Amino acid sequence: MAISGDIKLGIYNGALARLGSRQLANLSEGRESRRVLDQFWGGQNQLVSYALERGDWNFALRARLLEADTAVEPVWGWAYAYAKPDDFRRLSALSADERLQNSLTAEGYADEGGYWVTDVTPLYVRYVSDDADYGFNSGKWTQGFIDFMEVRLAHLSCNRLTGDKSLLNQLIAEEKKSLANAKSVDAMDEGVKFLPQGSWSRARSGRSGRNRDRSTSLP
Numbered sequence: 001m002a003i004s005g006d007i008k009l010g011i012y013n014g015a016l017a018r019l020g021s022r023q024l025a026n027l028s029e030g031r032e033s034r035r036v037l038d039q040f041w042g043g044q045n046q047l048v049s050y051a052l053e054r055g056d057w058n059f060a061l062r063a064r065l066l067e068a069d070t071a072v073e074p075v076w077g078w079a080y081a082y083a084k085p086d087d088f089r090r091l092s093a094l095s096a097d098e099r100l101q102n103s104l105t106a107e108g109y110a111d112e113g114g115y116w117v118t119d120v121t122p123l124y125v126r127y128v129s130d131d132a133d134y135g136f137n138s139g140k141w142t143q144g145f146i147d148f149m150e151v152r153l154a155h156l157s158c159n160r161l162t163g164d165k166s167l168l169n170q171l172i173a174e175e176k177k178s179l180a181n182a183k184s185v186d187a188m189d190e191g192v193k194f195l196p197q198g199s200w201s202r203a204r205s206g207r208s209g210r211n212r213d214r215s216t217s218l219p
């Protein structure tokens with residue numbers, strides 16, 4: 001399932017409600033407010049991508065086994081280079097074991113653009129995915145995630161649609177609160193986690209690569 005037009009329309013109208021503007025009847029209505037919302041949503045669903053990158057959303061997490069790219073020679077003495085998945089948005093964990101119980105720390109790998117380089121083989125990864133079955137599947141979105149996107153969209157559109165600086169500042173503050181609330185509620189669905197050894201530092205950037213599925217859900 002991809003992003004539902006009904007859910008997208010609901011987010012548009014949620015944003016307009018926060019701006020004190022009239023609701024849209026559909027996503028093709030010929031009004032300036034719809035055109036502004038379209039711009040900030042983005043032709044490639046950039047608003048959703050931005051929201052996905054803000055947290056380790058359970059509905060968007062995907063676990064996979066990565067194969068080293070033998071055509072790439074890692075720098076700085078690392079043994080293996082692993083291309084990041086095409087649907088990668090945010091890293092949750094890298095590990096040498098398939099249950100991802102012992103995550104690699106910053107000392108165990110490096111982020112080199114479109115690759116992770118490490119001495120570990122094989123390499124298992126859990127990450128936030130924008131695949132149509134994961135992060136871009138609007139049927140899995142939580143209400144908190146939807147609320148966050150509504151506030152974010154209202155914040156981005158505020159100047160164009162209202163010019164109200166006081167409302168803009170209010171929306172900026174509300175956006176921070178709505179993100180924190182959405183992440184807090186989402187975290188309640190997780191099992192008990194144990195601290196990995198060493199640093200909590202993790203790299204979070206980049207896209208592209210080759211990979212092989214090992215799991216379509218959390219281990």
